[in-house]
Amino acid sequence: MAIKVVTDSTADLPTDLVDRWGITVVPAYVVMDDVNYRDGVDITADEFYRRLASSPRLPTTAQPSVADFQSVYQELVGQGHSILSIHISGRLSGTFNSAEQARASLGDSADIRVVDSRLASISVGLNALTAARMASEGKTMDEIVSQLSRDLSQTSTFFMLDTLELLQKGGRIGKAQAFMGSLLNVKPILGLQDGEVVPIERQRNLRRGVGRLAEMVRGSAPLKALAIMHSTDQTMSNQLRADLSDLLPDSEIVSARLGAALGVYVGPNTVGVALVRQ
Amino acid sequence: MSHLTSDDLRQAFAAGTEALAEHRDAINALNVFPVPDGDTGTNMLLTMRTTMEHCPTADGKTIGEVAHQLADGAFWGARGNSGVILSQFLKGFTQAFRSLEVGYGSDLARAFHEGQEAAYGAVGKPVEGTMLTVMASMASAVQSSLDRGAEEDPRILWQTAFESGKEATALTPTQLPVLREAGVVDAGGMGVVVFLGGALGYLKGQDDEELGSVVASGYLAPSSGSRPSLDADYLDLVEHSDWGYCTQFVISGESLAPEVIRADFAGMSDSAVVMGDEEKVRVHVHLLDPGTALSYGAALGQLGQIDIQNMTEQNRGFVAGHRETPKGEALAVVAVALGEGFAALFREIGCSAVVSGGQTMNPSVKEILDAVQSVGAEDTIILPNNKNVAFAAQQAAEMTPGVHVVLSDSAPQGVAALLAFNPAEPVEQNIAAMEAALLEVVSIEVTQAVRPVAINGLQVAEGDYIGLRDGDLVAADKTPKRALESVLAMADLSGDSVVTLYLGADTPQEDGEGLQQELESNIPGIQVDLVYGGQPHYHYLASVE
Numbered sequence A: 001m002a003i004k005v006v007t008d009s010t011a012d013l014p015t016d017l018v019d020r021w022g023i024t025v026v027p028a029y030v031v032m033d034d035v036n037y038r039d040g041v042d043i044t045a046d047e048f049y050r051r052l053a054s055s056p057r058l059p060t061t062a063q064p065s066v067a068d069f070q071s072v073y074q075e076l077v078g079q080g081h082s083i084l085s086i087h088i089s090g091r092l093s094g095t096f097n098s099a100e101q102a103r104a105s106l107g108d109s110a111d112i113r114v115v116d117s118r119l120a121s122i123s124v125g126l127n128a129l130t131a132a133r134m135a136s137e138g139k140t141m142d143e144i145v146s147q148l149s150r151d152l153s154q155t156s157t158f159f160m161l162d163t164l165e166l167l168q169k170g171g172r173i174g175k176a177q178a179f180m181g182s183l184l185n186v187k188p189i190l191g192l193q194d195g196e197v198v199p200i201e202r203q204r205n206l207r208r209g210v211g212r213l214a215e216m217v218r219g220s221a222p223l224k225a226l227a228i229m230h231s232t233d234q235t236m237s238n239q240l241r242a243d244l245s246d247l248l249p250d251s252e253i254v255s256a257r258l259g260a261a262l263g264v265y266v267g268p269n270t271v272g273v274a275l276v277r278q
Numbered sequence B: 001m002s003h004l005t006s007d008d009l010r011q012a013f014a015a016g017t018e019a020l021a022e023h024r025d026a027i028n029a030l031n032v033f034p035v036p037d038g039d040t041g042t043n044m045l046l047t048m049r050t051t052m053e054h055c056p057t058a059d060g061k062t063i064g065e066v067a068h069q070l071a072d073g074a075f076w077g078a079r080g081n082s083g084v085i086l087s088q089f090l091k092g093f094t095q096a097f098r099s100l101e102v103g104y105g106s107d108l109a110r111a112f113h114e115g116q117e118a119a120y121g122a123v124g125k126p127v128e129g130t131m132l133t134v135m136a137s138m139a140s141a142v143q144s145s146l147d148r149g150a151e152e153d154p155r156i157l158w159q160t161a162f163e164s165g166k167e168a169t170a171l172t173p174t175q176l177p178v179l180r181e182a183g184v185v186d187a188g189g190m191g192v193v194v195f196l197g198g199a200l201g202y203l204k205g206q207d208d209e210e211l212g213s214v215v216a217s218g219y220l221a222p223s224s225g226s227r228p229s230l231d232a233d234y235l236d237l238v239e240h241s242d243w244g245y246c247t248q249f250v251i252s253g254e255s256l257a258p259e260v261i262r263a264d265f266a267g268m269s270d271s272a273v274v275m276g277d278e279e280k281v282r283v284h285v286h287l288l289d290p291g292t293a294l295s296y297g298a299a300l301g302q303l304g305q306i307d308i309q310n311m312t313e314q315n316r317g318f319v320a321g322h323r324e325t326p327k328g329e330a331l332a333v334v335a336v337a338l339g340e341g342f343a344a345l346f347r348e349i350g351c352s353a354v355v356s357g358g359q360t361m362n363p364s365v366k367e368i369l370d371a372v373q374s375v376g377a378e379d380t381i382i383l384p385n386n387k388n389v390a391f392a393a394q395q396a397a398e399m400t401p402g403v404h405v406v407l408s409d410s411a412p413q414g415v416a417a418l419l420a421f422n423p424a425e426p427v428e429q430n431i432a433a434m435e436a437a438l439l440e441v442v443s444i445e446v447t448q449a450v451r452p453v454a455i456n457g458l459q460v461a462e463g464d465y466i467g468l469r470d471g472d473l474v475a476a477d478k479t480p481k482r483a484l485e486s487v488l489a490m491a492d493l494s495g496d497s498v499v500t501l502y503l504g505a506d507t508p509q510e511d512g513e514g515l516q517q518e519l520e521s522n523i524p525g526i527q528v529d530l531v532y533g534g535q536p537h538y539h540y541l542a543s544v545e
Helices: A014-022 A045-053 A065-078 A095-105 A121-138 A139-155 A163-171 A175-181 A205-221 A234-243 A258-267 B005-031 B041-053 B063-077 B080-095 B106-120 B129-146 B154-175 B179-183 B188-206 B211-216 B234-239 B258-268 B290-297 B309-322 B340-348 B365-375 B388-399 B411-417 B425-438 B480-489 B508-521
Strands: A005-007 A023-027 A030-031 A035-039 A060-062 A081-086 A112-116 A155-160 A187-193 A195-204 A223-230 A253-259 A270-278 B245-252 B273-278 B278-285 B301-310 B331-337 B349-355 B379-383 B403-405 B444-448 B453-455 B457-458 B467-468 B472-477 B500-501 B527-532 B540-544
Touching: A005 A095, A005 B453, A014 A023, A030 A223, A030 A258, A045 A258, A060 B301, A065 A081, A065 A234, A065 B290, A081 A095, A081 A121, A081 A139, A095 A112, A095 B467, A112 A139, A112 B444, A121 A223, A121 A270, A121 B278, A121 B340, A139 A155, A139 A270, A155 A205, A155 B349, A163 B365, A163 B467, A175 A187, A175 A195, A187 A205, A195 A205, A205 A223, A205 A234, A205 A270, A223 A234, A223 B508, A234 A253, A258 B005, A258 B309, A270 B301, A270 B309, B005 B041, B005 B063, B005 B211, B041 B063, B041 B188, B041 B234, B063 B080, B063 B301, B080 B106, B080 B188, B080 B245, B080 B273, B080 B278, B106 B129, B106 B154, B106 B273, B154 B179, B154 B188, B154 B500, B188 B211, B211 B273, B234 B365, B245 B290, B245 B309, B258 B273, B258 B278, B273 B290, B278 B290, B278 B309, B290 B301, B301 B309, B331 B340, B340 B349, B340 B411, B340 B500, B349 B365, B365 B388, B379 B388, B379 B411, B379 B425, B379 B453, B388 B403, B411 B425, B411 B444, B411 B500, B411 B540, B444 B480, B453 B508, B467 B480, B472 B480, B480 B508, B480 B540, B508 B527
Parallel strands: A005 A023, A005 A081, A081 A112, A223 A253, B331 B349, B331 B379, B379 B403, B500 B527
Antiparallel strands: A030 A035, A030 A060, A155 A187, A155 A270, A187 A195, A223 A270, B245 B278, B245 B301, B273 B278, B444 B467, B444 B540, B453 B457, B467 B472, B500 B540
């Protein structure tokens, strides 16, 4: 009997970390060219971004179904485990909702906590890792949940997009709508606040934007956890990682790939950071 | 016209499709039921486009064959609530012509009747005051006109259907309360009217129906602002609702029972539309969890054409599009600028209003305050973008609480300041960030000397082109391009620099492109952006950062 951590594919956790910490990842769905794919299972990030450029219609996404969560929960509960299920912001996706419905359907005898992280991508992943690590140390559910609630409030996500077009068409642009435009070449840096996308600032090119992202991370130090994410351009994320290598031991900095489900909204050339302050 | 040929039917449908294309946005804007997400016009249009693709020509076909192809296309193209209902209407409509060579007036009457019957049949819980009501009204108007002994001329009957559809659509707010609350007629009904109106135009050989004004009459209250709008209380109400997911797919299988499937979905959702036969069934349903619908369908057969749309998000976009000027915004920016290019740019990157003015056309304090008032924000930051305008801007700020000035001396500086603006942050933080940002750029102006002058060791003749750097005259030459090049040469350009060139109203685009290419090939890594400023008197404005 142990505490098992469940998250969804939009947490963009690298496979080696998922395996090492025994985390269960429930895939979101990506519909591309009229075919329904499980994010990270039926379609890799590489394949997704390669096809995105030539896809005649914009791909869409759907959250995992209630049944998807039910079967994952049932299996873990059947093995005698308690479950901590942490997910992408309920304001950006219906995933939390599906998970919550699945939990409710299984009744009170199953010990399941479902958490709306109010975050997205690897910033969810970093917190799922913390939970899994604490579970492996034998911490109780209450201890883990209390640490999570503190950590979530200290987590920041900043990301720079090449274009806001996909985010807008996908209906996730929120207040970052203010940064839409095509007359001038600018790269928007966005963040997450109260579970929604918010505009932070605009830079004149990706290179300067990467520099600003590094400054933002430094401004948040000392850090407990740090992750660098990218969609297609690993050069930028490698550079960021190198720039920030003095902030944490190298083995603790996570490099994450934005998968297909979030790729539908952020598109190519996205780079970003997720951090948890000490 | 004694009868409809196969070509008449196809051409009329094609003309109706064109009419939907033309008025799609206006129909979208009326869409408040069943979900206020503004896609009715688009869905009907996309449905019709696929319908027409399935029947590329009527050559050598009977009207029955054309009708069959159209019905088939409508099934595969059906999209969205309104599209599925329209598709079902067309299925019934075209069935009336099955096995016929040509269509007479009585066939057309039967077509309208079978069309509305099929449409009602596809909807799990039919609601009056929608396109269903409009279809029913058209069918009965055509039939009773025949019963009264009217001519069997299909063109006249089509006109009767169109007129009746218009009247029925105008009455929808009396039948469906949500329409009355929103202050609109039913969008789907209007879509049907537009489609029939377009088709009628073809049959009569002339477009004498003013479809644009018919669509515009879909708003109950006369327009107050720049365009008709939905009731503000209604927008407030729907903005914060959870509308779930619009879920559509086609089940392919054997011995499917559309009526059983329809009844099951009607039990789960108020807006279930199901149509099809034993081998293929199209499902369109609104659910909080689309997974349940998919699981249900997958148990019956193979799923195809799966399309899931988040209607809560669509609704937010729809509501935002319907709000008039966002009154009561917390924080806004008003810029003073000359040139249509700059006006468009300032608006796009975050100005709520742009006052026309600059070096030679200084706006009055009142003009600036009028713009501030029209924006109606709690706090407004003014970018004067010219030293000569600074005074009027400061006067405006002194006279009015909540008005602030960030002293930008040039339009390029103003752009840099505006890019640092973030409406989500407090006003003081924005002013500080904007003032810091405009100091990060070197601003360059190129214009023509109006009199001879000797300054900074330069002898300038009248008509020479002069280059100014941050307001100081530092170069003079015989062409604007060379004057600009001289100033740029003093700017310590490197591979990290970003140069933005704003072309004046009379500056050829090729000149700008030439400069861009020269700079990019001489200084590897440099970023040179070319923007049309459209400003008078200044051949180039530029910033280096």
